[in-house]
Amino acid sequence: MPLPRRMVLVHAHPDDETITCGGLMALAVEAGVGVTLVTCTLGELGEVIPPELKSLEGAAELAGHRAGELERACAALGVTDHRLLGGRGRWHDSGMVATGDGIRAAAPADLGDGAFSRRADVDLQVAQLVEVLTEVEPDVVVSYDAAGGYGHPDHVRAHEIAGGAVERVDPLGERVGLWATAAAHDEVAAGLGALRRRAWLPLPVPPVEDLPTVPDAAVTARVALGPARVRKLAALRAHATQIRVFDDGHEPPAFALSNDLAQPVLRAECFVLLRGPVDATGTLEALSA
Template sequence: MTRLVLVHAHPDDETITCGGLMARAVGAGWDVTLVTCTLGELGEVIPPELKHLEGSDELAPHRAEELGKACAALGVTDHRLLGGRGRWRDSGMVATGEGIRAAEPDDLAEGAFANRADVDLQVHQLTELLEELEPDVVVSYDAGGGYGHPDHVRAHEIAGGAVERIDPLGERVALYATAAAHDEVDAGLARLRRRAWLPLPVPPVEDLPTVPDAEITTRVVLGPARVRKLAALRAHATQISVLDDGSDPPAFALSNGLAQPVTGSEGFVLLRGPDGGLGALSA
């Protein structure tokens, strides 16, 4: 049995980038574990009726409930919080002014996941989990954290560090980064712009974190698993709005109010280890 471990920074990151992969892996009989590093305590809340949660101590437990519902929609039954509940907190971010890109705040609070002094402990905590789980495939982010969020960057750092510790020669564990294929996203955006009913603006592809299609080493075609991914996106109601009238592709929006396509495949870039770890799900 193939064992897959996904290392994500906040609740909802797993569904946006890997929801289809997770659903397809479960359907293929893989052993799937999701590791979430924080509960997204500083997340912005979209629905007016839930806006009172923003900035309060109630947001983290609420997002934990949303994550549980999302995992259930994807069929994932093994979920871990790095270091235990409440050990690491959302670091927050600042906008860079360059499309949907983020950077680290000037001041990080105590316990913030991105604090430099804590990286060795975080690698140790994740290493212990990976030693227990013995994964064949680990998925996280690229060195830039996808769009620059400091917690995504840290998740990349500790995923790479922990995989190197359990597989120092890179012979057994395949480490992948999530990646959105530029041309597929661009085509999806173009289709969204043709929908008169869409209530939100559609950004140019240059504003989104994508990579050239040629750099994608594995594409996981979602097929029917996209229905599960949409259900999981809806579960993260504080963070995500789903826009779906039955057209292809459906869309989602974050707190920035920009419509993005839920594409028909998810892309991944092999960073380390044996090629082909996700190959069985690429068809």
């Protein structure tokens, strides 16, 4: 299959891009594919992990700090075309509330003006993304599934506007493949099992049922990262307010968010084709190392 020509990735907050498809972006850049990253908010309401940076949590300075982390992550991945949807400060993190399992998220009861997931703003956000797609003319657009992966309202909204914008620029689905990031159940389960056998890991490892996965058979494209995983790990480390990375040279490396649950950094990233031409299914796998 031919390589994609240009791709646009639509993500809710800094760090989402690296966790879900940092390897894909690194491979695409290396292959000469045009990569445009659209970040919808600066994650102003994100929880801060390192004690020495804890004073940033809830502070106005967090947005600028996370913008710097995102810049360093993009540098690690080789991404040079990065945009903030509508311009810096136009949309801000909606926040979230944890559900009973502590893994998945839901929207808070009250959303302030400018919160990315406010229902009243969706048409404007679609129009802003249409401007980017019209300029870039991608044949690949990547975002989330309808559940936003784990339910965060900003991820759900990113899925909505990515789908809405693609339908505007390619009404018949003949030119643009719309993809959702995914985690293949059996591959994640194997990675979690490997982490449980590593006694030095200082964090608990969740059961696979607690993580948002899809059946392996539902995966449309599996992109082997090869050496690009090193760049993904560097980008994960760049997001130090949000992510801890554990890598002692054994397989697999691990990362943890503010919930202090260890997850594997797998050798491949998976995607599900939501919409597009019938020959789109091989375009991402063509990037595999």
